[in-house]
Amino acid sequence: MLQGAITHPDLPHPANRRRRLSTRALAVVTGMLVVLAGFSTWYATRTRVMDFRSEQQMNSSGLLSEWAKGAVIVLIRHAERCDRSDNTCLSDPAGITVAGSQSATEVGKGIAQLGLQHAELLSSPEVRTQQTAHFLFGKAIATQDWLGQCDRDFAKNAFSHKEAGYNLVLVTHSGCIDRVERQLKVPGGERSSEYASALFVSMGNNGKARILGQMNAEQWQKLVTRAGS
Incomplete structure (x- = not known):
């Protein structure tokens, strides 16, 4: 009788095959763990933008306390532009629609409730942004070209213009707001700004910015309505 298994000289020994399979499996598992760790790091570091739907959310996000300290930058997109709408134009074809002016007025009422005593107001020089600003604040405000x-320098310019306590x-514009969201690591699928919507960014004492949340024109209107009821 044969005392041991006979192996073909051209075939690998079973023990060697098992070792190779184990090494291969370990490499696969290690690779999967590396990919998972990378995904977890990316997911943990990306910024999620809260949609403010109530005063309670505005408070829990820290917006109200940061606003009281004069530590907030608000980026407001212009209202509905005339040249991309079938709605009636306000006046200049390069400006906003009548409906857009009404939305801007309601948004302005909401911002006024936060308080503008310690706030600097600036606008892009484009007609649509100047008209939006007029209906937001009831007056013309200063313009600066960089707005x-x-x-790619927009976010840096915005942060550098922020004065302590104000x-x-x-x-x-939406493209400028997108630049800030990119800088603060908001994923592409979550970067958006509707007409007359506002993005709130807090500037800490260390100069580091973080997004508090955003509010669209419809939510501003609901907030104003609730406050007046």
């Missing part, structure tokens, strides 16, 4: 230039309200 209409949605380039909130900064900027009437600008």
Whole structure:
């Protein structure tokens, strides 16, 4: 009788095959763990933008306390633009619609409830942003060219214009707001700004910015209505 298994000289020994399979399996598992760790790190570091739907959310996010300290930058997109709508134009074809002016007025009432005593107001020089600003605040406000230039330096310019103890309200464009969201690591699928919506950013004492949340024109109107009832 044969005392042991006979192995073909050209075939690997079973023990060696098992070792190779174990090494291969370990490499696969290790690779999966590395990918999972990378995904977890990416997911943990990306910024989620809260949609404010109530005063309670505004309070829990820290917006109201940060506003009281003069530590907030608000980026407001212009209202509905005339040249991309079938709605009636307010006046200048490069400006906003009548409906857009009404939305801006309601948003302005909401911002006024936060308090503008310690706030600097600036607008892009474009007609649509200047008109929006007029209906937001009931007056013309100062314009600066960089607010209409949605380039890679926009976020840096916005942060550098913030003065300690004063909130900064900027009437600008969707592309410029997108630049700030990119800078603060908001994922592409979550970067958006509707007409007359506002993005709130807090500037800490260390100069580090963080997004508090955003509010669209419809939610501003609901907030104003609730406050007046």
